[in-house]
Amino acid sequence: MSDALTVGGLVHTFDGRRALDECSFTVPAGSVTALVGRNGAGKTTLLRAAAGLLTPDRGRVTVFGAPPGAASLPRIGYVGQQAPLYRTLTVAQTLRLGARLNPRWDTPYAQRLADAAQLPPAAKVGTLAPGQRMRLALVLALGKRPGLLLLDEPLAHLDPVARTEAAGALMAEVAEHGTTVVLSSHVVADIEGVCDRVVVLAEGRVLLAAEVDDALAGHYVAVGGPGDLAPLDGAEIVETRPDGGGFTALVRIAEPVPAGRLSWHRPTLEEMLLGYLRGVSAR
């Protein structure tokens, strides 16, 4: 499988603070990748660099083998946080704008998506609820028929029903056209069952980049009492936290170490991701 997105040694600094710090990972074509991290982890900066909206200080980004830019823009769909659209245009005008600005625009498909999202054509974008605006932004991104769809916290402003519908529309797009999707989120529930790959970002660094199944297979949660930590010496402990009188640890390990009173179980995706995110905060 070829790579839709390649990020190599990406560094970007804002006001003296490193938003991205030697980020490297690849996103295979046709995959749905979740970019997970806490607020300020660098997710938005990374997606903007991938969309060609900012040029990183250092490092390399390629989209289908080419650097993001005018030539690759028709193949990239991008939806930013808050779905910034022109508030004075109506829904219908915004859709027509999509057709004017994108040579690969699929009018019937975009209209179908807009109808499914029950977006009133005559309504001004500024009068739409945040969830509806996000749905419209998704329609615009999908109507381009992109090869790579970059979504920056697309589900954050949607109500539970709209969230399910939007996720469904995304999955249908992937299934029908093999579109590669990279979506950022700090809500683990948003990505469970939707994504087949995960990239965990913290303080601008990539902590984990793997297929979800492989990542889960490579981690265990160890639960033990006081003094049970010793057998884990040498193992790659992602996070340890006190639990009652003992501890719970997320360990990057292929097989559990049989030792004393330690009990082991496979983490859920949520346990694993929270372990990584908490682990960084605790350092």
Place this chain on the structure above:
Amino acid sequence: MTWLAIRLLRPYLIISVLISGVSTAFLVHGSAVVQRQLDARGMPGCVNPNLCWPTGPAMNAILGMELVAAFVPVLIGLVLGVPLFAREREEGTVAFVLSQSVSRRRWVVTKLACALVAGGLCTAVVALTYRLLVARYTLLANDLYELLELLHLNHVGFMVMQTVFTTAVAGLLGLVYGRTLRTLVVSLVWWPFGVAAVYAGVALLPVAPGSGVAGDSGFSPDDDRYWTADISYADGFGYAATVLMIVYVVTTVLLARRVGRRLAV
């Protein structure tokens, strides 16, 4: 992209058209006020300030018309130029448009071109009205408003290019700062320096522009042509300044293109 540029410009275009329309109407009205005074004095065609120095409402009208000619070009330039890119950056819609299949160069150039043409046309109406209808009345109080006249020179090209130059610079500043208020303040601070740059540029030209100085016109002060020569007094300078501002505008647009290409959104 042109449709979008014009659509986004629409509210500012409406304001500019209103400014242009109201200013033009004021010029026509002001001329009528001065003409009425001349008629009342039985000297309807007088252009000699020694014979028909305006007073009262007529003098006020001349001052108003001078102010319109001096400041409306820059006002229209600010109305169109300040929000051109600053507003888009402020509202974040720049991320939307730049993630469509549109090159940054096209985005910058199309938006600027629409604003420059619109501003130029709005000011052209005011400038033409001033030159063709009003200038002969302002001759009557030329001496009082010489400083204001330096800002318009009775020259259509100079006034139009002031709008175009101001729009281009305000647009560039908006692209750089991305904040409307800051762009407005910096544009206002920049304006006198811009005018100074035009005057300095013309002064440095290797060929000094010619002018029809009234005193050199060869007519005696008793001849009306001695006074009406003042209307085209600064035409030579005006043409040179117009050409120079075209160069400045082209440079500014090229600079904006470069800034747009590197813009981090």
